Amino acid sequence: MTLADGSGIRTTKLGPMLGAELHGVDLSRPIDAATMDAIRAAFRDNPVLVMRGQDMTPSNLIAIGDTLGFIEPHSILQYRHPAHPQLSYVTNVKPDGTIDEYGQNKRAIDWHIDGTFKTRPDCITFLYSIAAPSVGGATQFASMYAAYDALPPDLKARAETLSCFHMRGEGWKCTAPPPPLTDAQKASGEFDGSVHPLVIVHPDSGRRSIYASPTHTSHVVGVERAESDAILDAIYEVATRPEFQYHHHWKVGDLVMWDQRATMHRAGGGTPRDQKRVMLRAMVVSNLRADAA
Numbered sequence: 001m002t003l004a005d006g007s008g009i010r011t012t013k014l015g016p017m018l019g020a021e022l023h024g025v026d027l028s029r030p031i032d033a034a035t036m037d038a039i040r041a042a043f044r045d046n047p048v049l050v051m052r053g054q055d056m057t058p059s060n061l062i063a064i065g066d067t068l069g070f071i072e073p074h075s076i077l078q079y080r081h082p083a084h085p086q087l088s089y090v091t092n093v094k095p096d097g098t099i100d101e102y103g104q105n106k107r108a109i110d111w112h113i114d115g116t117f118k119t120r121p122d123c124i125t126f127l128y129s130i131a132a133p134s135v136g137g138a139t140q141f142a143s144m145y146a147a148y149d150a151l152p153p154d155l156k157a158r159a160e161t162l163s164c165f166h167m168r169g170e171g172w173k174c175t176a177p178p179p180p181l182t183d184a185q186k187a188s189g190e191f192d193g194s195v196h197p198l199v200i201v202h203p204d205s206g207r208r209s210i211y212a213s214p215t216h217t218s219h220v221v222g223v224e225r226a227e228s229d230a231i232l233d234a235i236y237e238v239a240t241r242p243e244f245q246y247h248h249h250w251k252v253g254d255l256v257m258w259d260q261r262a263t264m265h266r267a268g269g270g271t272p273r274d275q276k277r278v279m280l281r282a283m284v285v286s287n288l289r290a291d292a293a
Helices: 033-045 058-068 101-105 144-150 153-159 183-187 225-239
Strands: 002-004 010-013 020-023 048-051 087-091 122-131 139-143 163-166 194-197 199-201 208-210 217-220 245-248 255-259 263-267 278-285
Touching: 020 033, 033 048, 048 245, 058 087, 058 122, 058 278, 139 144, 144 208, 144 225, 153 225, 194 199, 217 225, 255 263
Parallel strands: 020 048
Antiparallel strands: 002 010, 010 020, 048 255, 087 278, 122 255, 122 278, 139 245, 139 263, 163 194, 163 217, 199 208
């Protein structure tokens, strides 16, 4: 199915529940207000938005991110862009060309929502493909709108009343935590963890969404650990159903933006060790407390 508006921008659905391709936009050029409004409208309805064949520079990515909000540098310092620290690399190769074992085998292999451990979590993330493998290396997305809608009535009613504590890399299903923080990061207080509602209302779409990150959601507040795990496991089973997913297979020039308040994601793995998978990332933050139900 293809949707269109008067701007000439077309949106083609990629999956039944999630994923859409946006046609008719060249993000390497300055974007006028009407085009940005069209992008915002498409993104509101499609929280994983794919724009192929883009020719982006770091400055282009920063300009788009700045239009949508504040870009916050990533917490893993070694992957930050040396000239543009707002941006970071997602890569399986080191600067010297050798294999980055963490990027190849462990990074982001668990389902997660970025930055839930922060008081002001990530809102929108961009990934731009610089080098893509011929096989493997997909990014998998799951709709947390669909997860909420599909919860059994009793679990849905219970989830509406609950909040969760989030701590970086200490999620109840985390198997591959991120690299350790520096002493300065630990002392900053920015990584002390945060509490957010288990169900949020998206500020733009008005839809309810599950806000649980298996990598960073430690536990449900106010209940015993066994009960917390049971609640989160039941939600996880629904949220990761195949019919709620879209798997993006990367090509060079792909720009994918996704909404952290409506999706979770993970790296699908399978990149051959002799092929590069290199992307640039920008992460836009907002204050979830102001957006929450």
